[in-house]
Amino acid sequence: MPPPLSTDTPAEMQELASSVRHVEAASWRQRVRARGTAWLWQWAAVVPALIVLVPMFGIVAALGAGDAGTRAVLAHMLGTVLPEYLLNSLRITAVVAAGVSVLGVGTAWLVAHCAFPGRRLFEWALILPLAVPAYVTAYAYTDFLQFSGPVQSALRAASGVDRLPWFPEIRSWYGAALVFIGAFYPYVYLLVRTAFIERGRRLFDAARTLGCSPWQAFARVALPMARPAWVAGVALVLMETLADYGAVAYFGVPTFTTGIYRAWLSMGDRVAAAQLAAMLMLAVLLLLVFEARSRSRLRYYGAGARRGGLETRVTLRGARAAAAVAACVVPLLLGFLIPTAIMARLALQELDQVPWERYGGWVWNTVRLAGAAALVAAFAAVLLGYAQRQAPGRLGRIAARLVSVGYAIPGAVIALGILGPVLGLDTWLGDIFGARGLVFSGTAGVVVYAYLVRFLPAALQSVEAGLARIPPSLDASARSLGVGGWAMLRRIHLPLLRGSVLTAALLVFVDVMKELPATLALRPFNMDTLAVVASHLAADERLGEAAIPALTLVAVGLVPVLVLARAIARGR
Structure with a gap:
């Protein structure tokens, strides 16, 4: 049957066409408005x-600026002190990377995988060093370990000698590396602990059922799956280490950062200092690119696990439990308890x-x-x-x-x-x-x-x-x-x-x-x-007077750390 003939009048058809054009125009205006809004955002x-x-x-x-004076300053520094600055920065970062890896990964594995006395306490207490600035830790250890400090004084009195040539010098590049390890290892601990909890839980247990020892399962399964978090944590620590000025300046260890200040303030050439800063910024950016590429090449997908941690924990007893407790106590002492106690003692003496x-x-x-x-x-x-x-x-x-x-x-x-x-x-x-x-x-x-x-x-x-x-x-x-x-x-x-x-x-x-x-x-x-x-x-070697403002900074820094600790406790 043929379709019925339209009974619309020309006026009605024109009105319908006008309505369609109106809707199309409104839709077009809406799209234009949405695009404009998107561009604004x-x-x-x-x-x-x-x-x-x-x-x-x-x-x-600043790389394209400078005059003959700037080139002379850079040439002088390159021929005299800049190689030493670069060497100090490289060896400090190398030791710090190794140290925070051992402390951060080791403690993260213990609290995430093992059951031992005090595990729940260490789970959040290990992040407390984040509250202590690295330069405050440097002040504390200098007072504690220098020639006139209580440690060397007690050793000289006990041995009956005037000098201890074998005692390590705290004001050295390895002393600065020790301070940075104690101050920054929580970055690695936090990231790797989360990776151990969220990834590879059942895979680790599967590796154990296939005959792997705990160490083999850790090395072959758990650690490779936590590698992106490990690399990200170490990169963050190295950036903090390169950015530090207070600790290395107090120790008298010239690094690349102190070289920037010396070119700026001692030699009076801000352009030369800016060019050195550009080199340091380039090194940091390369570190960021390396960290991003190392993570982009790794893809791990694991089945979720029950809230509360791993399905099974290795229960440690006897000597193994004592070793686990000691392994968690050492970084906590190194990064928080000892520096805070030393600064508190100094503050009480110089109130x-x-x-x-x-x-x-x-x-x-x-x-x-x-x-x-x-x-x-x-x-x-x-x-x-x-x-x-x-x-x-x-x-x-x-x-x-x-x-x-x-x-x-x-x-x-x-x-x-x-x-x-x-x-x-x-x-x-x-x-x-x-x-x-x-x-x-x-x-x-x-x-x-x-x-x-x-x-x-x-x-x-x-x-x-x-x-x-x-x-x-x-x-x-x-x-x-x-x-x-x-x-x-x-x-x-x-x-x-x-x-x-x-x-x-x-x-x-x-x-x-x-x-x-x-x-x-x-x-x-x-x-x-x-x-x-x-x-x-x-x-000015007035550590007793410096202890009060330093402890104030530590007390304020404890606030977000305790908030983070509370979040960790809730997420068990």
């Missing part, structure tokens, strides 16, 4: 990254020597700088993380990766990278307004900016983890109700992200309080922080 992710990358651009730009009338000012300077940096970093992390969620794409991922590089750059390098653009901005403003002087240089704002460049990645990681726990269906439901963009962030995401944002701010606050190189280089005149005061007093 992508630029919201790119802008913080560009701001953070300005110091890196300043360092790279009357501390200028308490100035102590409040030091605390206030530290708290306001750390508080400002924490607020700015938390805001930038929320903006960057939420922008990636609203407009996921390659541009946002690249921006996040570039921002993460800042954590790997030493504070001295960041300070040099900031000074060039800031001084140029001051000169430009002076030419415009006909005034000479420092508008931005030497202000607290520049110091906070350096902290943002250095520690924004830590805040971003916490915020991204919080955003990952919010299901995308919640965003879709909000959009269906007419809530999107900033309103969705304000009304939905921020209430759900409260814990993650507070954690991010807390992490940045504590890291800023302990930061020394960038603060030393950029702080305004007469704005000393606890870290700067402790460094100056220790350099």
Whole structure:
């Protein structure tokens, strides 16, 4: 049967066509608006990254700058001291990498796989050294092990000799390596412990049923599956080691970082220092690339296990249990208990020597700088993380990766990278307004900016983890109700992200309080922080007076560490 003839009038057909065109136009406008909104969110992710990358651009730009004086300074350093600086850095990092691997992997395996007295206590106590800055540990061990310290004094009194030529010198490159091992091994411990718990649990048991001994199953199955976490932890430790200035400067061990300071402050050539900083930044970036490539080539997929750890634990008794306890006690003593006890003893002996009338000012300077940096970093992390969620794409991922590089750059390098653009901005403003002087240089704002460049990645990681726990269906439901963009962030995401944002701010606050190189280089005149005061007093051999600000830093650093310990206890 033929289809019925249409009874629509020409006017009705025109109205229908107009309606169709109207719907198509509205759909086109909606697509254009969505694309425009996506671009806006992508630029919201790119802008913080560009701001953070300005110091890196300043360092790279210094490679093409300089004059004959700069070349003379670099040639002089290359012919005299630079090889020694490089050698010290290489051997310290080699020993530190081996030491944190042994302590971190060994303790992680014991608490994840074995049952022995005190295991649950060591599970979270082994991260306590994260609360003690490396330079504070250096102060403590110097007082304890130097010629006039209690250890050598007691040995000389017991042996009846005036000197102990066989006693190792703590102020040496291997002394610095020992301090870094005790301070940084928790990075490897945390990552590898998680890998042991989450990967290869049943595979390890399967290897045991196939006749492998515990050591063979560990070496052939568990350790290879934890290799990505192991490599990532060691890379993080090496970046922290290369970034350190306080410990090596106090020990008098010239490293590449101290060479940057000497070219800058002793020889008065900021461009030469920036070029040395560019070399160090390149080494750090190569380390990051190596770590990323080593993980990208490894893919491990394992079946999940019951909450609470491994299906089976090896119960240790007798001498083996005592050895396991000793293996966990040694790094805890090395990195936390001994340094804290030594500094507490010194503080009690010198309480009357501390200028308490100035102590409040030091605390206030530290708290306001750390508080400002924490607020700015938390805001930038929320903006960057939420922008990636609203407009996921390659541009946002690249921006996040570039921002993460800042954590790997030493504070001295960041300070040099900031000074060039800031001084140029001051000169430009002076030419415009006909005034000479420092508008931005030497202000607290520049110091906070350096902290943002250095520690924004830590805040971003916490915020991204919080955003990952919010299901995308919640965003879709909000959009269906007419809530999107900033309103969705304000009304939905921020209430759900409260814990993650507070954690991010807390992490940045504590890291800023302990930061020394960038603060030393950029702080305004007469704005000393606890870290700067402790460094100056220790350099003047007034360790008793330095103990009070150092212990204050340790006490504040314990806050996020205890929060992390509580999370570990909950996740057993």
